[in-house]
Amino acid sequence: MKRKSVLLLTILLPVQILGINILAGHSNFVEKYYSLGLYPVISKIMRYSLGWIPFSLGDFLYAALVILLIWWLVRRIKQRFRNPKLWIPDALASLSVIYFCFHLFWGFNYYRLPLHKSLEIESDYTTEKLIKLSETLIERSNKIHSELASNDSTKIEYEYTKNELFEITLEGYDHIEKDFPELAFNGNALKRSLYSLPLTYMGFNGYLNPLTNEAQVNTLIVPYKIPTTASHEVGHQLGFAKENEANFIACLVTMNHPNKKFRYSGYTFALSYCLSELYRRDQAKAEELIKTIKPGILANYREVDEFWRQHTNPFEPLFKATYNRYLIVNNQSEGMKSYSYVVALLVNYFDDTRNVL
Numbered sequence: 001m002k003r004k005s006v007l008l009l010t011i012l013l014p015v016q017i018l019g020i021n022i023l024a025g026h027s028n029f030v031e032k033y034y035s036l037g038l039y040p041v042i043s044k045i046m047r048y049s050l051g052w053i054p055f056s057l058g059d060f061l062y063a064a065l066v067i068l069l070i071w072w073l074v075r076r077i078k079q080r081f082r083n084p085k086l087w088i089p090d091a092l093a094s095l096s097v098i099y100f101c102f103h104l105f106w107g108f109n110y111y112r113l114p115l116h117k118s119l120e121i122e123s124d125y126t127t128e129k130l131i132k133l134s135e136t137l138i139e140r141s142n143k144i145h146s147e148l149a150s151n152d153s154t155k156i157e158y159e160y161t162k163n164e165l166f167e168i169t170l171e172g173y174d175h176i177e178k179d180f181p182e183l184a185f186n187g188n189a190l191k192r193s194l195y196s197l198p199l200t201y202m203g204f205n206g207y208l209n210p211l212t213n214e215a216q217v218n219t220l221i222v223p224y225k226i227p228t229t230a231s232h233e234v235g236h237q238l239g240f241a242k243e244n245e246a247n248f249i250a251c252l253v254t255m256n257h258p259n260k261k262f263r264y265s266g267y268t269f270a271l272s273y274c275l276s277e278l279y280r281r282d283q284a285k286a287e288e289l290i291k292t293i294k295p296g297i298l299a300n301y302r303e304v305d306e307f308w309r310q311h312t313n314p315f316e317p318l319f320k321a322t323y324n325r326y327l328i329v330n331n332q333s334e335g336m337k338s339y340s341y342v343v344a345l346l347v348n349y350f351d352d353t354r355n356v357l
Contacts, residue, residue: 009093016099020111027113035112035239042105043237046213047187056216058209059194098211106210109241115248116345125347127281131289133347134278137271138292144264145294155299156264158223165223166190169230172257183238183253189214190230190237196220200311205229208236222307224300227254227265244341247273251346268297270346277343 023030050057076087116123148156160168166188173185193199193206193216206217206229215233217226228250235249251273254266271293279286290298 006089006093009096010089013092013096013099024111027111030108030111031113034108039109039239043213044187047189050212050214051187051189056191056194056214058212058214061211102210109239115245119349121348123344125344129347129351130274130278131285133350134274134289137267137274138289141267141271141297142294144260144267145296148260148264149296153295155296155303156261158261162192162219165226166230168259168262169227172231172253172262173234175258176253176256185234185238190234191216192219193217206233208233213237222304224265225304227262228269247342248345273343277340
């Protein structure tokens with residue numbers, strides 16, 4: 001009976017892959033029946049079930065999977081990979097179960113409607129609109145900096161504990177829920193990553209565990225970046241699987257946050273994306289606008305850059321390349337380059353006459 005179950009699971013792996021490829025072309029179906037139907041129920045159950053645990057259960061699950069994989073490889077090597085008719089189906093059956101759980105618990109969100117379609121806005125924009133939004137973001141960022149800092153050259157410090165930053169992050173979702181019911185968040189499962197140090201050397205701010213729906217934040221990063229990083233990971237928990245869309249959600253939540261320092265993080269985060277894209281399109285104009293930014297804001301930017309420079313290592317490009325491939329496989333055809341889509345969302349969302357920045 002066991003071998004029959006293994007064989008069935010093995011056969012189901014290619015069936016699942018075929019089914020995913022078919023669903024990838026039916027985003028309206030995924031949006032209606034999974035992302036807005038089944039997933040919110042699954043996500044809420046998992047967050048309420050695991051959120052009360054003070055540590056990341058998902059991180060321990062990852063550790064267990066790695067240990068089991070190493071143990072499996074050691075056994076195969078000791079046996080010189082004999083009896084492939086036994087261990088190959090076993091391996092494929094295990095992969096089939098993990099593949100199924102990944103998509104059922106979260107992964108189907110990769111195939112939902114693009115965010116610009118659900119928001120009913122355009123996905124392209126002119127350089128003139130990008131310049132206009134960049135100027136607005138600079139004005140807002142400068143204004144908030146003046147209200148928070150004693151002088152123009154002072155970077156903004158975040159005196160909160162990491163737990164306080166997490167609590168304030170969720171306050172932002174509570175605040176914005178009035179205008180955006182789809183961002184209603186219940187059941188806190190926002191946690192510190194147990195792997196913050198390796199994450200830092202890999203070049204990542206955080207991640208969502210798709211098997212437990214816990215959002216992990218690398219708490220070694222500069223505190224100024226935690227508001228947008230934590231908001232980004234909560235966006236993933238709400239079913240916005242694509243990185244660019246989660247970044248847009250992070251901008252939206254933090255720029256509308258009741259806490260002024262969180263608004264500062266949000267406006268300057270959105271501004272950094274806009275200026276990077278403008279620099280690619282019109283370098284001279286970007287450099288002109290950068291001169292109008294208060295030195296204290298640039299000091300916060302430099303603080304982040306210096307942090308990552310201190311943790312660069314020869315293996316980081318490999319980790320980034322691996323993640324880039326993961327994004328491509330999961331319906332983000334441009335990989336990490338697709339992050340620039342957040343600029344299109346920002347420009348068109350705030351250009352819409354229904355919305356006010």
